[in-house]
Amino acid sequence: MNKNDLRVLKTKQNIHLSLTNLLKKKPLTQIKITELCKQANINRVTFYFHYQEIGDVFKELFEEIMIDLRKSYNEPYRYKEYIDREKLDPKTVRIFHHVKKYEEFYKIILSKEVSTEYYYMLFDEIRSILIEDKHTAYLEEKDYLFSYMSNSIIGLIIEWYRRDFQESADKMNIHLVNILKLY
Incomplete structure (x- = not known):
């Protein structure tokens, strides 16, 4: 079939x-x-x-969601080769729209009741997206920087989760862009 x-x-x-x-x-x-x-x-x-086995279903589901996360991460680069943090338009950021789309899944993997294995799976996936990003190839001390950046993204998602995803994805995009402008 x-x-x-x-x-x-x-x-x-x-x-x-x-x-x-x-x-x-x-x-x-x-x-x-x-x-x-x-x-x-x-x-x-x-x-x-x-x-x-059941684990195969979870793995397939996780991979499907991570493919969508990669697409969402790369969305701002769809029409521009380089993005200036100072001029980044929150409307082009799609990561939080992705999280909202898979809200039920994120509620599960971010829950305190589940194994930290899920956190590390998400962390590793976000970190690999950052490593593969050609726009970060020039950076030095990549290992620590990519880990820091991965945890920053997850930190925003966790805070949004703690607030029961009440803010809109668009509002979360604005938070992210404002934070990026601080650095």
Whole structure:
């Protein structure tokens, strides 16, 4: 079956949504395949056709969300090769729109009840985005700087999470741009 087949896409989307709903109630390690199948209203054969274990579903979901994060991070560069921090337009920043789009997922991975493994997965992904950014290639002491920058982005997301994502994504973009102008 083609992975771009609409039936496959809908099934996987349903499984991802079901896993997200279960993760609101319990850690990944406590979720059983039977439970996920019941939540997704699929049979075990369908599950095993696409995955070997629950962790594979989480990995696929995480990767899907991180692909969207990369696109969101790169959005300001879509029409400009170089961006001057002083002239950065908050309307071109898309990171917080991404977080809002996947708000339920971020609520799970930023929760105090889950393993710090999720934090480090997010940290590593953001850090790799920064490392691959050709606009930061000139920077020295990259290891520490990219770690600092990654935690800065996550720090803004955590503060927004603590406020239950009440501010709009546009307002968060303004916060980020204002902070960037300070440095």
